Amino acid sequence: MAKKRVEIVTEILSANDQIALENQARLKQHAIVAVNLMASPGAGKTSLILETAKTLSGRVRLGVIEGDVASTVDADKVAAAGLPVVQINTGGGCHLDAPMVRQALGALPLGEIDVLFIENVGNLICPVAFRLGADLRVMIASVPEGHDKPFKYPGIFTVVDAVVVNKMDLAPYVDFDLDALCRAVRGLNQDAEMFELSCRTGDGVASWAAWLESQWRARRG
Amino acid sequence: MAKKRVEIVTEILSANDQIALENQARLKQHAIVAVNLMASPGAGKTSLILETAKTLSGRVRLGVIEGDVASTVDADKVAAAGLPVVQINTGGGCHLDAPMVRQALGALPLGEIDVLFIENVGNLICPVAFRLGADLRVMIASVPEGHDKPFKYPGIFTVVDAVVVNKMDLAPYVDFDLDALCRAVRGLNQDAEMFELSCRTGDGVASWAAWLESQWRARRG
Numbered sequence: 001m002a003k004k005r006v007e008i009v010t011e012i013l014s015a016n017d018q019i020a021l022e023n024q025a026r027l028k029q030h031a032i033v034a035v036n037l038m039a040s041p042g043a044g045k046t047s048l049i050l051e052t053a054k055t056l057s058g059r060v061r062l063g064v065i066e067g068d069v070a071s072t073v074d075a076d077k078v079a080a081a082g083l084p085v086v087q088i089n090t091g092g093g094c095h096l097d098a099p100m101v102r103q104a105l106g107a108l109p110l111g112e113i114d115v116l117f118i119e120n121v122g123n124l125i126c127p128v129a130f131r132l133g134a135d136l137r138v139m140i141a142s143v144p145e146g147h148d149k150p151f152k153y154p155g156i157f158t159v160v161d162a163v164v165v166n167k168m169d170l171a172p173y174v175d176f177d178l179d180a181l182c183r184a185v186r187g188l189n190q191d192a193e194m195f196e197l198s199c200r201t202g203d204g205v206a207s208w209a210a211w212l213e214s215q216w217r218a219r220r221g
Numbered sequence: 222m223a224k225k226r227v228e229i230v231t232e233i234l235s236a237n238d239q240i241a242l243e244n245q246a247r248l249k250q251h252a253i254v255a256v257n258l259m260a261s262p263g264a265g266k267t268s269l270i271l272e273t274a275k276t277l278s279g280r281v282r283l284g285v286i287e288g289d290v291a292s293t294v295d296a297d298k299v300a301a302a303g304l305p306v307v308q309i310n311t312g313g314g315c316h317l318d319a320p321m322v323r324q325a326l327g328a329l330p331l332g333e334i335d336v337l338f339i340e341n342v343g344n345l346i347c348p349v350a351f352r353l354g355a356d357l358r359v360m361i362a363s364v365p366e367g368h369d370k371p372f373k374y375p376g377i378f379t380v381v382d383a384v385v386v387n388k389m390d391l392a393p394y395v396d397f398d399l400d401a402l403c404r405a406v407r408g409l410n411q412d413a414e415m416f417e418l419s420c421r422t423g424d425g426v427a428s429w430a431a432w433l434e435s436q437w438r439a440r441r442g
Contacts, residue, residue, distance in 0.1 A: 040262045041345050041374060042366025069346060071372040092376060094315065094346040122373065123344060124262050125290060125315040144365040144388060145263025151292040152343065153262060155313060167365060170394055174421070200395070 016130055019098035023133025026105060027116065031220040032063075034116040035212070036132050038156060039140035041122030044166040046074040047199035048140060048208075049117045050081055055209040056115075060216060063113035065104045067096040067121045074119065084109050095126040098133055115216050124153040135219055136161045143167040147177045150184035157185055162193040164208060169198040237351055240319035244354025247326060248337065252441040253284075255337040256433070257353050259377060260361035262343030265387040267295040268420035269361060269429075270338045271302055276430040277336075281437055284334035286325045288317040288342045295340065305330055316347040319354055336437050345374040356440055357382045364388040368398045371405035378406055383414040385429060390419040 027034050039045050046066075053062045064085040066075040075087035086104040088096060101118060108116075118134055120127040137160045141149055144167060150157045157163065163185055165178070182194060193211060197204030248255050260266050267287075274283045285306040287296040296308035307325040309317060322339060329337070339355055341348040358381045362370055365388060371378045378384065384406055386399070403415060414432060418425025 040343070040366075041370055042261065042363070068373050070375050071369075073369050073372050092346070094344070121346070122261070123315070123346060125313070125342070125344060126347065142263070142365065144363065144391060145261075148292075148294050149262055151294050152289050154291050170365065170391060173391060173394060 016098045019102055020131035020133040023098055023101050023105060024135070026110075027133060027135075030110040030113070032110060032113050032116050033136065033216045033219050034118055034132070034134040035136045035138050036118050036120060036127070036134035037138050037140070038120045038124070038127045038160070039122060040124055040142065040145060043122070043140040043142035043145065044199050045119045045122070045140060046077055048164060048166060049078060049083075049119065051199045051202060051205045052117075052209050052212065053081055053083055055205050056213060060213050061112055061114045063108055063110075063116045065096075065101060065108070065116065065118045067100070067119055069093070069121060084113065090121060094121060094123050095130050096120050096132060097130045101132045114220070115212065124149070124156050128155045128159055136215060138162045138164060140164045140166050141181065143170045143176045144174050146175070147181035147184065150181070150188055154188055157188045157192070160189065160192055162195065162208075162211070163189075165194065165196045166199055168196050168204065169201050237319045240323055241352035241354040244319055244322050244326060245356070247331075248354060248356075251331040251334070253331060253334050253337050254357065254437045254440050255339055255353070255355040257339050257341060257348070257355035257358045258361070259341045259345070259348045259358065259381070260343060261345055261363065261366060264343070264361040264363035264366065265420050266340045266343070266361060267298055269385060269387060270299060270304075270340065272420045272423065272426045273338075273430050273433065274302055274304055276426050277434060281434050282333060282335045284329055284331075284337045286317075286322060286329070286337065286339045288321070288340055290314070290342060305334065311342060315342060315344050316351050317341050317353060318351045322353045335441070336433065345370070345377050349376045349380055357436060359383045359385060361385045361387050362402065364391045364397045365395050367396070368402035368405070371402070371409055375409055378409045378413070381410065381413055383416065383429075383432070384410075386415065386417045387420055389417050389425065390422050 066087045078085040086107045139160045195208040285299045287308045299306040307328045360381045416429040
């Protein structure tokens with residue numbers, strides 16, 4: 001009797017990574033730089049996208065994929081600002097994955113986009129494990145969340161290319177130690193860029209936007 | 222040839238639920254009321270526990286299980302306040318589960334606890350799917366996160382017994398509409414108690430703590 005061979009089924013994460021590579025190639029074809037934007041719920045992901053769009057208006061054409069468990073609240077805001085946007089509802093899922101992004105790419109005018117924001121589901125943990133095909137991973141740390149987050153959620157701080165500290169306008173009203181946050185981030189990630197800003201007042205948005213533009217210019221090849 | 226019967230393996234969630242029931246029975250034996258406390262990162266879970274302990278000091282004996290991806294930052298604060306506490310580090314996991322709580326219960330002086338806070342990992346999505354054996358599920362919605370969270374994360378708002386709106390002291394400095402939040406919560410959950418408070422100033426903590434005490438007195442049997 002011939003020995004039966006056990007087939008090893010490709011694990012889910014690798015299947016995701018394969019599609020992420022395809023997404024990346026497709027974005028590169030269109031000279032699009034994509035940003036996987038991650039943060040806690042309510043840290044200001046959509047606000048950062050909208051402020052960045054205002055700041056880069058006429059210089060860099062933005063597009064947006066909005067990821068949420070439910071609703072089109074964020075996509076409606078982005079569409080109202082005149083940006084091309086697709087909403088992904090995960091239907092309870094705690095993160096975006098590469099197949100979801102692939103589907104969304106098919107619904108966007110890729111020829112009209114320079115920088116594509118992929119706003120992930122509000123969650124500091126699960127999105128880290130799933131590559132989407134983005135060129136940059138950026139996280140927002142929000143001032144009222146406190147400066148101890150790198151100790152509690154080290155994974156996300158380790159992998160990102162930039163940490164945006166949002167809601168700096170609230171710093172006088174909460175117990176927040178910016179130096180402590182910066183030291184904790186540096187302990188996990190020597191290379192991440194750090195930007196302190198307030199989407200509410202607009203302070204600091206220009207230097208973040210300038211960095212993003214420089215990343216796009218350097219990568220579009 | 223006899224027909225082979227396919228055995229149905231108990232699904233993971235049911236295995237978790239079985240252990241949750243065992244946890245619940247063990248807590249009931251000790252007349253402990255347990256609270257599964259859920260919220261985004263930095264919404265004020267540990268602060269709420271510490272303020273509640275101050276308010277109920279001498280009336281209700283609190284114990285705490287601290288759930289975090291990493292670190293003992295929160296457990297250290299709770300221990301410094303003189304409460305019995307056990308830290309669970311999930312090592313990357315995005316939620317607590319019933320086996321983790323079972324293990325933690327073995328390390329707590331159950332005879333000296335009336336109300337046990339189980340502080341879940343900071344995450345509005347994943348913890349909802351895992352019963353721990355708690356009597357009450359409570360979530361914190363933090364003012365700077367905004368009032369649209371029920372639309373984006375409906376699952377958690379649907380299952381909780383109480384919504385604590387924390388950081389009310391920041392309301393003057395952000396775009397936050399308390400009425401809109403309350404309407405959205407009511408659309409998902411007719412029965413949840415709602416408490417507006419500030420752990421920073423202490424405003425509103427007394428009525429939350431009184432409700433919790435009444436829940437304990439009603440349930441200890």
